Amino acid sequence: MPRTFDIKTKKDITPSGTSNPCGVCRRQFAKYTCPTCNLQYCSLTCYRSEAHSQCTEVFYKTSLAEQIQGEPARSDEEKKRMLELLKRFEEEATNNSDEGEEIDDVASRLEGINLDEADYRTIWDILTEEEKQRFLQLVADPASDESQRLLDAGSLADTPWWISDVTSRTTRATRAIPEGLLKTTQFNPMLLYNVFHVSLSYAYTIRTFGISAFNSGIQVQDEVDLFRNLLLPLSPFLTDRKSTLIFTSVDGVMVDWTSRLPEPPTPEFVRVLLTDAQTLFRSHPVVDSTENPHSSCMRFISDILGLVEGSKKYAHITHKLTFYLALISNLPTRASRDLIEAIRAWETKNQDHLVVLEPPVHKKPLVEEL
Incomplete structure (x- = not known):
């Protein structure tokens, strides 16, 4: 029987004798519980699904906003990834702008800014509040069509490296x-x-x-x-x-x-x-x-x-x-x-019966390992 954890307390909360299905896909056993709505789910993919967006949007908006506006990202790799996303987002916003005042507004905000050299905080400060919210929504839902266009599909990190x-x-x-x-x-x-x-x-x-x-x-x-x-x-x-x-x-x-x-x-x-x-x-x-x-x-x-x-x-x-x-x-x-x-x-x-559930393997002293 799978175990269900509260992802905040990390405590096992599975009732004795139950095997609850994932509340999103209904195909796998639930292993975790959303701390906000108590939805039981099986994986991060289901946690991020559109059906659970009322919780995940708030969660990712808060987390990403804290990372961008607060302390720097934990590694150079994370900084580069955030910077690249922001660059693409701002360039796309420029390309998709309507005629007239909106173009003038984007041009004035970008005046004197070299997107190839600017850091992520500079680009973030350029965005309007509406653009910041849209960006956070896109990052929180990487499977959406708009996110895939922004991320150019290949950077969605959904294929094992x-x-x-x-x-x-x-x-x-x-x-x-x-x-x-x-x-x-x-x-x-x-x-x-x-x-x-x-x-x-x-x-x-x-x-x-x-x-x-x-x-x-x-x-x-x-x-x-x-x-x-x-x-x-x-x-x-x-x-x-x-x-x-x-x-x-x-x-x-x-x-x-x-x-x-x-x-x-x-x-x-x-x-x-x-x-x-x-x-x-x-x-x-x-x-x-x-x-x-x-x-x-x-x-x-x-x-x-x-x-x-x-x-x-x-x-x-x-x-x-x-x-x-x-x-x-x-x-x-x-x-x-x-x-x-x-x-x-x-x-x-074992090609005819690849799932093998038998008694545990034999043990030997593992002197060399430690």
Whole structure:
């Protein structure tokens, strides 16, 4: 039975013995509850839907206004994204202006402003109150036709990065690894199955929320909490400080991982996730010494790190994920190929019954991990 959380209190509020469907799509079990209207929903996509706009518009207007008018965005990437959106919005407003006084008004506001060099606060101050409200509405509803025109469709971040970002899989998006950890971390082939387990949780969460990556675009804290609340329980050995769990096979991973899902996945979805995992573990040719052949795998671990690093509560998770980064950075290319072959072999063997719910996997001491 899925668990329902209040996204403000993070408390489990699912009544005993119930399995409530999502109040928006009616196709999935509800896992969260809107703190404003108590609507139960299954994913961020449904939370943002037009049917729930009476709550989400207020939520996003408030959050975005605070970010724009208050403290600067948390990273250069977020600043660039907001600036680009504002530039496109102002340019579109100029192009769509009617004749006469409105054109004169836009021209006077833009006089002396170089949109290519202006920062986002300058552009924001140029907008009228009506334009600011319209901009916030567009960002709050990225699926609308007008938003897609503004965002040029390709920047909606609704396709997983490992599919859409084929030409830029480099180590630029990975976290730095302490030099001492790089030198002392020895490759343990068994630990690769633990990373495979985490990759399934990662791909599942990315696809459930319909986003490109956790760090793609402007985030608010409630979204980060939603991502963590779905991902971390799927791979609990990350959160358990005393965990000694180590997986020894693809079958062991699949038995354990599928048993932790809110509901049994369809065979088609399992195939998609297994393909995702193979893509993430596939090595890439390198052209210079600064690149790593396993940059895609390192990138997904780094993306999860962005959800937990900097918090004392998640310090032990940060430590484990950083260890996994060091492990993957030293991973022999043959080892990743062996894992991909093992995934394919498991899929072929279980193609008629891909959803496997059996007893938990065997455990071994995980001395090397910590």
